[in-house]
Each structure stands twice: as structure tokens, then as C-alpha cells.
Amino acid sequence: MNYLILPVDQAESVSGTTTTSTIKKRWQWWLLVFLNIFFLLIGETAATLLGRFYYNQGGNSKWMATLVQSAGFPFVCIPLLLFPSNRQPPSPAAAVTPPALRLKIALIYLGLGIIIGVDDLMYSYGLLYVPVSTYSLICATQLAFNAVFSYYLNSQKFTACILNSVVLLTLSAAILGFNEASESSGSIPKVKYVLGFMLTLGASATYSLILSLMQLSFQKVIRKETLTVVLEVQIYTSLVASCVAVVGLFASGEWKGLKGEMEGFEKGKVSYVMTLVWTGLSWQLASVGVVGLIFVVSSLFSNVISTIALPVVPVFAVIFFHEKMGGIKVVALLLAIWGFASYLYQDYLDYRKAKKVSEHVELLVSEHVELLSGHRGGGGGRDC
Template sequence: MDLDVNQEATEINSDHEHEIGNHHQSIVPPPRRQYQWYLEMVIYALFVLSGQSAATLLGRLYYEKGGKSKWMATLVQSAGFPILLPLLYISVTKNHTANSTNAPSTLVIVSVYGLLGLFLAAGTILFVIGLLYLPVSTFSLITSTQVGFNAIFSRYLNSQKFTPFIINSIVLLTTSSSLLVFHNDSGESSKASKGKYAIGFLCTVGAATGYALILSISQLFFRKILKKQTIRDVLDVTIYESLVATCVILVGLFASGEWKSLKTEMEEFELGKSSYVMTLVWTALAWQVFSIGIVGLIFKGSALFANEISTLTLPIVPVLAVIFSMTR
């Protein structure tokens, strides 16, 4: 009888330990998933750094060699999304259809994509105007403040908890960016009038604020509305918000009448017609690489982390510009 009782107690304890083990495994992801998460974060970060750096350098090349259209410079930042369409069929996974019963309505998804696209179009044209009317140093200094704006939006929209490490990284990134910009400000002056300088300042501040808001809304969309975890969803957000932004920018291009001067601009481009087209094409592709990276970092990490990685391109671009100028 005692043997039966002891055996039963042993079985209960083993079952209890098995349940605890299963519960522990559900909380702590296996090492393989952790390695996969780190690998994806590294890939997305490289996309952000390489895409934004290349796009910025090509954008400067466009203006230096004769490009003048503000709307064309804006359009290339979102018009490259068709290159991502084939990836939609490659990235179909089982997880994409797993929670179809809890999926948000089509109206909600369309509304979010439309909102993100409108913000993207508005922020892009504001950035272009700011860069046109401000010295590069002043423009970069104001742009670096978007980390602070993003921290505020992340606190209230995404319930971001501020640890000492996060606060330290925000302060270091903003301060180092400011010091770098002031160091590069030697002898640089703005040729714009005071009125245009004020417009450029306000547009850049508005763009930095709007871009920080886009990142926080994207994180809110992933966590609270979409509630999915696949690469397909990263592509969906990137493509559809770019589609909406491209449509809005095309309306501005034709309404402003700048499309009439594009042919003359291409013929007068210092590097030739083919180089003019290729500059725009590669700029558009580079911005799409950046878009996938930034959306992926929001998806796997947070909007604040994605913005901090994006800020790291500030010291990278001048270094690359010097290297390429030496190789000419």
C-alpha cells in the first residue's frame, strides 16, 4: 500500500515538473529563435544604413549635376515600391494565414495604410524643401532631433519604458550628431534669403516631427491592430504606404507644373541623359532598401530603436562622400 502511495506521489511530481518545464519553455524562447532574431535585426540595420547612405549621396549627386525638381526628388523616395512586388509571392508563409479569424477589417487596414502614406508624402516633401533652403549642417542638426520627437511619441503611443540605457543612447546620439554638424559647419553659409531660411527651418522641424510620428504609428499598427509576425507584413506595409505616398506626390508633380521641365532637366544634366535616369532609378531602389529595413526594425524591435539606427547614418554619409570624391 505504501509502495502504491509513493509511486502515485512520484508520478504527480513528475507531471508537475513536466508542466513547469513546458511553461518555462513557453516564456523563454529557444536559443535558435534568439539567434534568428539577432540575425534579422542585423540584416534590417544594414538595410537602413546602406539604403539611407546610398540614397542621400545619390540625392546630392542629383542636385549637384543639374537636378532642380523638388517633386522629382520627392517622388524617387517612394516610387521604387514595384521592385518589391515579386517578393510578396516568395514570402508567403503559414503564419500569414494563421490568425485570419482575428485579422482587422479591410477598412481599418486601408485607413492605416492611407494615413501612413499621407504622412510619408508630406514628410518627404518637407524634407526636400528643408534641404533646398538650409545649409546641409543646419539641416542635419534639425533632422537629428527626430530621435527626441520619436521618444515622446513612443512614450505615449507605444507605452515605451525608458531605461537608463535608452535615455543614455538618446542623449549620446543627439549630442554627437550636433557636435558632428557644428564641426562640419566651417565656412558653410546659406545663400537663401531670410524668408526662405525660415521656411526651410519650419519644414525641416515639421518633417522630423512627422517622420517620428510615422514610426510610432507603424509600431502601434503592428502591435495593436495587425498582430502578426511575418516578413510578408513588413512588405505589405512598405509597399502600400509607398503606393499611397507615390499617388499623392504625382498629384503634386503635375499640379505644380514641374513635369513640363523634366525633359529639359534631363537634357541639361551634366553626366548625360542615361546617367540622369540611372541616378533616379538607383535612388528609388536605395530608398526602398531603407524602407524595408526601417519597417523591419520597428516590427522586430521598436520605433525608437529604428530611429536610433537611422541616425547612425549621419556620420557615415560625410565619410562616404569624402571617399567617393577622392576616387573621382
């Protein structure tokens, strides 16, 4: 058996340095993960509730509700300026991005931005025609869609836990849809409810596709591991999505009614403006968390964390908007939580497996160092 022979003191030094560096990187990784989780949960919950508040108080512009989901991207420039990337390229030549690669990245930003703009519009229609608690439960199906897209685009493996989660989440949405479609109240016509339900379902599928495409772009094209890259992806895709929303706002003629909408807002003009501003900020906070988790972990994990807001939003909907939480909706909620827990359990199993592999590698390194120590201490023994 042939080993790389290093001086004992050098081997021990390398081992100790590697261990310290590994521990430091691991803490930094977990800190980044928890920070992005916080951004995602706070932003998504606040943005969903504010979006419903906008409609409840007299807002009616679907394109304006679409625009605020991406128009807050200038605020993302602040951390980009405060925390520039500290990873310097190895040489001046490496800092120059080939024109072909720049064009490819630009096309990715353009394509993703257009898809995000359309997805935001579908969410806006869904939130208008569907109660916010129902809306949140339908959005849980994005986890099932993401499992499918991750399998085909990101080589994500299907396990029994993931399959169980997909089935439960799909069943949850189906029960909710069939029940409320047949019992929709007079405040929301049945046709509009069905339209809102289908658009929210389509938006969830599209959102899952976006996450998988982002992860694929990080892996295959962008191939950089900096905070700057994460923020740039968010800024440029949001810029394109905002342009799509602005074009839609003027093409549809909804811009003509914005002044009257602001004047007729039940809480007043200032509240109207602040609702739009805080909705935009909340969506950007959530988006930074989403893109950050895709960058640090995976699109699948990002979607799992996004679904954590599922049991939170309906509770706030009951408190603030006095929505009814009937038996069918509770059953759908429990099924969705069960599906989410199944996903978390699979993540836990994956983590344990990765930890065992890491411990096995560290054990091999330790044995290698001990072998080298024995070799040096034995004097004239033959090389292994």
C-alpha cells in the same frame, strides 16, 4: 505549494525541446535584426547622397525628389513573391479578415501614406536648401522626437540615459541651426536656409511620429507576425505616398520642366535616369529595414539604428561634395554621437535586464524538473 505534475521523462523532454527551440528562435531573431539594420544603413546613406547629387547636377524638381522616395515600392513585391508567409492560419475561418478590420487597415495605410508623402516633400526641400552634412545632423533630432512620441503612443519609459540623449541631440541641432543661419554662404540665401532648416526639423518630427504610429498599428490593429505583413505595410503606404507625389507633381506644373531638366543634367540623360532609379531603390531598401525593425523590435530601436548613419553621411559629403566641416559642425556632430551613444547604452541596460529575467525563468524551469525527478525517485512521497 502546488506544482504542475508531469512525468519526469516528459518534463525533461519539454525542457530540452524548449531550450533548443529558444536558442533557434533567438538566432533567427538576431539574424533578422542584423539584416534589417544592414538594409536601413546602406539604403539611407546611399539615398541621402544620391538626393544631394541630383540637386548638384542640375535637378530642381522638389516633387520628383519626393516621388522617388516612395515610387520604388514595386521592387518590394519581389521578396513578397519569393518569400510568402509560411505561417498558415489555424483554420479556414481564421484566414478570413472581417470587413470592419479590413476597412480599418485600409484607412491606416491611407493615413500613413499621406503623412509619408508630406514628410518626403519636407525632406526634399530640406536637402535642396541645406548642405547634406548639416541635413544629416538635423535629422538626428528625430531620435529626440521619437522618444517623446514613443512615451505617449507606445508606453516607452523615460530614463536618465534617454533624457540625456534627447537634450544632447536637441542642443546639437540648435547649435548647428543658429551658427549656420547667421553664417550661411551666398550660394544659399539666408531665407531659404532657414526654410530648409525648419522643414528638415519638421520632417524629422513627422518621421518619428510615423514610426510610432506604425508600431501602434502593429500592436493594436494588424496583430500579425509575418514577413508578409511587413512588406505589405511598406508597399501600400508607399503606393499612397507615390500618388500624393504624382498629384503634387502635376498640380504644381513641375512635370512640364522634367524633359528640360533631364537634358540639362550635367552628367547626361542616362545618369539622370539612373540617379532617380537608384535613389528610389535605396529609399525602399531603407524603408524595408525601418519597418522590419519596428516589427521585430520597436520604433525607438529603429530610429536609433537610423541615426547610426549620422557620422557616415557628413564624411561622404566632405569627400564627394567638398563641403566644409568647420569647428561648430564638428562639435554638433560629437554632441549628436554622444546622444546616440547614450541611447545605445540604455538599450544595453534593457537587454541585460531582459536577459536576467530570462535566465531566472530558465532556472525556475530547471528546479521544477529536478523537483519532479526527486519526487518520482522518492516513491511514495506526498504531492507538492
